[in-house]
Amino acid sequence: MDRCPVCRARLSAPVCRRCGADFSQAEQLLLQTRSMVLESLHLWQQGYFETAAQLLHKSLLHKHEKVLEHLLNAWLQQLLQQAIQHLKHDCRAESEHLCQSILAIKYIPLVAQLQAFLAGHDKLQRKA
Numbered sequence: 001m002d003r004c005p006v007c008r009a010r011l012s013a014p015v016c017r018r019c020g021a022d023f024s025q026a027e028q029l030l031l032q033t034r035s036m037v038l039e040s041l042h043l044w045q046q047g048y049f050e051t052a053a054q055l056l057h058k059s060l061l062h063k064h065e066k067v068l069e070h071l072l073n074a075w076l077q078q079l080l081q082q083a084i085q086h087l088k089h090d091c092r093a094e095s096e097h098l099c100q101s102i103l104a105i106k107y108i109p110l111v112a113q114l115q116a117f118l119a120g121h122d123k124l125q126r127k128a
């Protein structure tokens with residue numbers, strides 16, 4: 001923020017010197033959001049993929065940025081790949097759990113179908 005959105009005076013502090021408008025909360029939120037993004041990148045590098053995606057998603061709710069949304073979509077694709085890998089190794093519960101995590105962040109029809117399939121399969125197994 002270069003200029004006060006209220007009176008257009010040049011802003012050098014969170015509180016406008018001319019009109020007194022206070023942007024300290026907005027600034028605080030922006031800083032908080034930035035640290036959430038950094039933390040999510042760190043978590044992803046450490047291999048905490050679900051938590052990283054959840055945190056990045058949360059940061060996007062605070063402040064929407066297109067490049068971060070693209071990153072989140074790429075991460076969700078990777079989580080879907082992992083869900084499929086689990087399925088290949090017959091870990092249905094883990095696969096279903098990952099699908100639920102993805103769907104809690106974003107509705108992806110293919111993931112919803114996979115999850116419905118896994119849930120249905122579970123029921124069939126329990127009946128048998």
Ligand SMILES: [Zn+2]
Nearest residue numbers: 004007016019
């Ligand atoms: Zn002002």
